[in-house]
Amino acid sequence: MVGVSFINPLSMEGRERVRQLGSLDSLIQDNPELIELVTRSKSQDISEDQDIPRNYLEMALKRLEWYVKKRNDRDFNYRKFAFLFQEDIEKYDIISFYLLSQAIGVRFGPNSRESRLMVESQGSLIQNRLEELNSRERTEIVLKALQELLSQETVKWTFFENLLSSRRIQLSDLVLDQGEVIMDREDFRNRFGSRLQHRDPDKMYQLLIGQELQELILIRMVMQQTENYMAEVHEKARLMVEPNPLLLELADKVTEILIQPTTSYGGSGGGGGYSYTGPLNREAFPPCVKNALEGIKSGGRNDAIVLFITPFVSYARLCPDIFKQNVTVQVSDKDPELQVVHNEVLPLIYEAAERCVPPLFEDQPQEKININAKLGFGMHSNLKLENEGETKWYTPMSCEKIKLHLPHLCRPDEDCKKIGNPLSYYNRKNWILSKERTESEDNVGKEGYNEEKEKEDQANGWIEVKKDDA
Numbered sequence: 178m179v180g181v182s183f184i185n186p187l188s189m190e191g192r193e194r195v196r197q198l199g200s201l202d203s204l205i206q207d208n209p210e211l212i213e214l215v216t217r218s219k220s221q222d223i224s225e226d227q228d229i230p231r232n233y234l235e236m237a238l239k240r241l242e243w244y245v246k247k248r249n250d251r252d253f254n255y256r257k258f259a260f261l262f263q264e265d266i267e268k269y270d271i272i273s274f275y276l277l278s279q280a281i282g283v284r285f286g287p288n289s290r291e292s293r294l295m296v297e298s299q300g301s302l303i304q305n306r307l308e309e310l311n312s313r314e315r316t317e318i319v320l321k322a323l324q325e326l327l328s329q330e331t332v333k334w335t336f337f338e339n340l341l342s343s344r345r346i347q348l349s350d351l352v353l354d355q356g357e358v359i360m361d362r363e364d365f366r367n368r369f370g371s372r373l374q375h376r377d378p379d380k381m382y383q384l385l386i387g388q389e390l391q392e393l394i395l396i397r398m399v400m401q402q403t404e405n406y407m408a409e410v411h412e413k414a415r416l417m418v419e420p421n422p423l424l425l426e427l428a429d430k431v432t433e434i435l436i437q438p439t440t441s442y443g444g445s446g447g448g449g450g451y452s453y454t455g456p457l458n459r460e461a462f463p464p465c466v467k468n469a470l471e472g473i474k475s476g477g478r479n480d481a482i483v484l485f486i487t488p489f490v491s492y493a494r495l496c497p498d499i500f501k502q503n504v505t506v507q508v509s510d511k512d513p514e515l516q517v518v519h520n521e522v523l524p525l526i527y528e529a530a531e532r533c534v535p536p537l538f539e540d541q542p543q544e545k546i547n548i549n550a551k552l553g554f555g556m557h558s559n560l561k562l563e564n565e566g567e568t569k570w571y572t573p574m575s576c577e578k579i580k581l582h583l584p585h586l587c588r589p590d591e592d593c594k595k596i597g598n599p600l601s602y603y604n605r606k607n608w609i610l611s612k613e614r615t616e617s618e619d620n621v622g623k624e625g626y627n628e629e630k631e632k633e634d635q636a637n638g639w640i641e642v643k644k645d646d647a
């Protein structure tokens with residue numbers, strides 16, 4: 178049977194494995210056993226050498242690469258990562274997990290997008306690994322892993338305080354009786370059996386709790402523990418421990434994996450995969466944004482500025498490829514000192530608010546707080562890093578929603594036919610404009626060359642020779 182540490186590397190079994198690890202040098206040395214395990218994994222594609230991890234470090238990176246590619250790559254090939262789901266890889270997988278968590282914890286800290294990627298990938302890996310098991314194995318391993326995590330007879334809902342506050346689970350996901358969380362079938366029957374009239378308690382258990390809720394709790398708890406572990410590592414590194422250079426090297430490679438998809442020019446012909454990063458280019462704004470920036474004179478003023486312009490301007494400036502990204506991002510991931518936000522993003526939003534009739538902040542100054550909240554900085558009058566994460570950074574509304582809620586802003590042009598979100602319009606239009614610029618620069622370059630060259634040729638009397646050659 179599959180080991181608990183294959184599902185939860187932070188289990189006691191997993192920690193014990195790490196304690197048994199010998200010298201750190203072995204982590205970067207080619208490991209014949211690992212190579213052998215990967216190459217003979219069921220369904221594994223071994224056509225390219227680069228798909229086969231040769232040591233622990235490469236194995237760690239494959240763990241993340243799997244998740245990034247699964248989410249972003251339209252041509253994602255599961256068979257290149259089949260080894261990640263073979264339980265005999267467990268030993269290598271656990272060490273890789275710790276390596277990655279430590280590298281990310283040390284270099285990027287717990288609130289980074291690298292750490293969110295790690296947490297999300299761990300959750301997704303567990304889910305996929307469970308799906309590979311037969312139903313008996315799946316039930317058994319979930320129970321075993323949960324027993325260790327819950328480690329008490331009765332669990333009060335307050336036990337899930339962290340999960341609830343990080344919104345990894347909702348209170349409504351849980352079945353409660355007098356403040357205690359019910360997960361066990363027998364317990365459910367004892368507590369609710371007599372209260373359920375004309376209903377089969379087993380069927381009700383299956384409907385309300387069952388395997389699904391247990392798996393959800395297990396996965397979310399491991400995700401939370403992963404996040405906590407990275408926070409611990411970060412704190413230790415900050416206070417005293419000099420990080421191992423190996424971890425820093427691994428952290429650099431993690432960044433490479435993360436930026437890979439965002440720099441690709443995928444999409445053919447339409448600029449669908451293109452994203453432009455840099456100062457805002459008003460020329461590339463879609464009609465709805467241009468209309469809103471002129472100021473709202475009729476209805477929907479507040480929503481247009483707070484819910485539409487704020488997310489659009491902030492993402493267009495800081496993270497135009499958000500819909501291709503593999504993890505949720507925060508403003509500070511892109512603008513660590515918040516300089517761009519203060520100097521470029523907010524001024525443009527405020528300018529649009531000022532142009533409204535009546536000017537937005539004149540009669541509703543509290544909308545500044547709502548703008549901060551939509552940027553992810555909670556309900557505060559000043560936008561400060563320490564409040565980041567209290568709310569979510571809202572992503573831009575789709576065209577469909579704009580047409581529904583702010584129909585007067587939508588005046589589609591030709592380019593609107595190819596997109597479903599104003600941000601995609603912005604990326605596409607930037608791509609078109611940059612292509613046009615390059616083409617015209619090429620022409621100017623050629624003309625410039627010809628003119629110069631011709632003058633030079635005439636002066637040297639070479640013009641006849643050139644014509645003959647042609």
Ligand code: SF4
Binds near residue numbers: 465575587593597
């Ligand atoms: S179709 Fe979309 S991008 Fe174009 S104007 Fe309407 S809402 Fe804006």
